[in-house]
Amino acid sequence: xxxxxxxxxxxxxxxHGLQQKSAQALNVLYERYSGALYGVICRIxxxxxxxxxxxxxxxxxxxxxxxxxxxxxxxxxxxxxNICRNASIDKMRSxxxxxxxxxxxxxxxxxxADNNLYNxxxxxxIGIKEIVNKxxxxxxxxxxxxxxxGYTHQEVSEELNIPLGTVKTRLRSAILFLxxxx
Amino acid sequence: MDINNYIESGILELYVAxxxxxxxxxxxxxxxxxxxxxxxxxxxxxxxxxxxxxAHAKQPSKSVLNNVLSAIETQNGKVHKGEGxxxxxKPAAAVSPFLKYLAYAAVALLFISGSLNIYYxxxxxxxxxxxxxxxxxxxxxxxxxxxxxxxxxxLAGEMNFIKSPDNIAxxxxxxxxxxxxxxxxxxxxxxxxxxxNVNNLPVPPQGKQYQLWAIKDGERIDAGVFDMDGSIQxxxxxxxxxAFAVTLEPVGGSKVPTIELIxxxxxx
Numbered sequence: 001x002x003x004x005x006x007x008x009x010x011x012x013x014x015x016h017g018l019q020q021k022s023a024q025a026l027n028v029l030y031e032r033y034s035g036a037l038y039g040v041i042c043r044i045x046x047x048x049x050x051x052x053x054x055x056x057x058x059x060x061x062x063x064x065x066x067x068x069x070x071x072x073x074x075x076x077x078x079x080x081x082n083i084c085r086n087a088s089i090d091k092m093r094s095x096x097x098x099x100x101x102x103x104x105x106x107x108x109x110x111x112x113a114d115n116n117l118y119n120x121x122x123x124x125x126i127g128i129k130e131i132v133n134k135x136x137x138x139x140x141x142x143x144x145x146x147x148x149x150g151y152t153h154q155e156v157s158e159e160l161n162i163p164l165g166t167v168k169t170r171l172r173s174a175i176l177f178l179x180x181x182x
Numbered sequence: 183m184d185i186n187n188y189i190e191s192g193i194l195e196l197y198v199a200x201x202x203x204x205x206x207x208x209x210x211x212x213x214x215x216x217x218x219x220x221x222x223x224x225x226x227x228x229x230x231x232x233x234x235x236x237a238h239a240k241q242p243s244k245s246v247l248n249n250v251l252s253a254i255e256t257q258n259g260k261v262h263k264g265e266g267x268x269x270x271x272k273p274a275a276a277v278s279p280f281l282k283y284l285a286y287a288a289v290a291l292l293f294i295s296g297s298l299n300i301y302y303x304x305x306x307x308x309x310x311x312x313x314x315x316x317x318x319x320x321x322x323x324x325x326x327x328x329x330x331x332x333x334x335x336x337l338a339g340e341m342n343f344i345k346s347p348d349n350i351a352x353x354x355x356x357x358x359x360x361x362x363x364x365x366x367x368x369x370x371x372x373x374x375x376x377x378x379n380v381n382n383l384p385v386p387p388q389g390k391q392y393q394l395w396a397i398k399d400g401e402r403i404d405a406g407v408f409d410m411d412g413s414i415q416x417x418x419x420x421x422x423x424x425a426f427a428v429t430l431e432p433v434g435g436s437k438v439p440t441i442e443l444i445x446x447x448x449x450x
Contacts, residue, residue: 023251028245035239036232042240052242059250060257073211074198075228081235082200118340132237147199147231153192168192175195 011076011165018066028065033077034059037084043148049070058084085150131178139174142167188213189223198227296354340377340414350374350428354448360384367394367426368414376405376417385410385443386430393431395439396423407435425449 014032017025034055040120041051061083069079084092135143146158153171157164188194197210214221238337343349349368356363363384368377378394386392394405394417405426406418427447429439 023254026251026254027247030250034246035241036235038242038246039238039240040235043238048240052246055242056246056249056253059246060253063250063254064257068420075225075232077235078198078200078228085200128233129237131235143234146196146201147234150199150201152196152201171195172190172192175227175230176235179226 012071012083015066015071015076018063019069021063021066026059028060029062036077040081040148041084041088043144044085044150045092050091051088055085057091058087058145061087086163089150131180132171135174135177139170139177141172142170146171183213183221185217189220194220194224194227198224198231200216222395226282231288336413343370343375343377344368344414347372350450352361352450354428355425356382356446357444360445361441363446365428367448369420369426369450371424372422374419376420377414378417379414380408380412383410383428389433390430391433391435392428392445393435393439394418395427395429397425397427400424402427402439404435404437407431407433423450 014025014029018029024109037058038055041054042048045054058080062080066084069076073079083151132140141160142156145156146153151159153164153167156162156167156171160167193202193206193210197207202210208218210224214224344351348370350371352367352369354365354367360383360396362382364381365383366379366381369375375396376396380392383392387444391407392407393407396403396405403420403423404418405420408415408417425447427439428445429436429441430443432444
């Protein structure tokens with residue numbers, strides 16, 4: 001019913017609606033971003049069921065803390081993802097959850113193979129997925145470790161046993177590739 | 183600081199990925215605040231990672247959204263269910279500066295005009311009240327004038343009569359009954375008009391009235407009764423008389439004077 005409105009709704013409007021405590025805005029936000037956020041949470045916690053709990057908690061936090069989102073400090077998605085990341089970390093620490101944060105490099109690569117199992121929830125992500133799949137595997141593993149698993153350059157360097165400089169260069173190249181620059 | 187080196191260092195990617203320490207985050211935010219290039223670089227990296235996340239999107243089960251909504255509802259009690267339509271905000275239509283100033287001017291004029299309306303209306307109200315007061319005063323003065331005029335006319339008439347060369351004044355002096363009584367007759371021998379001025383007579387008792395008599399060749403002629411109203415009174419016409427006298431009679435007068443009650447008498 002809100003398809004046209006949804007498409008038009010800019011991030012600003014979503015944020016405004018959210019800050020006005022509009023359930024409609026929350027619905028749109030969920031429809032638009034829940035898949036991506038859930039995907040990242042799954043990669044962090046390695047458990048779909050726990051990931052759903054975390055996603056649910058994170059959305060309640062997003063709702064409650066909408067006022068604290070400051071557009072000047074970054075994009076809405078980044079802000080939401082940080083909430084999801086922190087919620088994931090809290091969850092893993094609190095419930096005696098066996099931390100799998102530092103998934104090994106091989107596991108990260110294994111996940112890559114699982115990519116085709118992920119449901120595409122929106123047609124426009126197909127294009128993105130193709131681009132992402134064109135990332136060189138040696139770049140992609142670094143992006144995964146850093147973005148999904150919270151590794152630092154140093155940790156990646158140690159994990160994959162490659163020089164620190166190479167880690168930095170590859171990550172940067174991967175990002176430039178994703179930006180469509182390379 | 184070399185901004186390009188800073189960007190190339192890869193710290194911004196780590197910043198967006200959320201793996202930096204609190205201090206490092208603050209440092210990046212500080213730089214972003216002062217260097218637009220860094221800010222825009224961060225934005226691009228955010229978009230890149232966002233794409234990456236989208237590419238890894240997974241569909242969570244339907245229950246998640248419902249749980250979120252019911253959790254919020256329980257916690258807040260009230261959520262604007264479906265009421266919050268998201269509206270596309272439209273920028274205000276461009277208005278030419280001239281029209282803008284015209285609008286300001288119109289508003290200002292309207293305000294001034296409104297103020298003047300109030301000011302002049304109050305003034306008008308005051309003026310109208312003053313007018314009503316003055317009209318009342320004017321009416322009062324006009325009445326006063328008319329009264330005075332009437333008094334004057336009366337007095338002037340009396341004066342004219344008294345001053346007429348054809349008039350003679352006959353002073354009637356008090357009898358033994360009332361030695362200090364006195365009254366004056368102004369008699370026009372030509373016309374026979376008689377005017378009476380009571381100078382001093384006692385107030386008549388209840389049921390009694392003074393009556394003026396003319397005496398001609400021993401005959402007593404009724405010249406009319408009068409009241410003590412302090413003014414010169416016109417009496418009956420007397421063509422001829424040798425003397426005048428006033429007696430006290432029953433109200434309405436008598437045919438024949440009560441001689442014992444002559445109060446004043448005077449010869450012509």
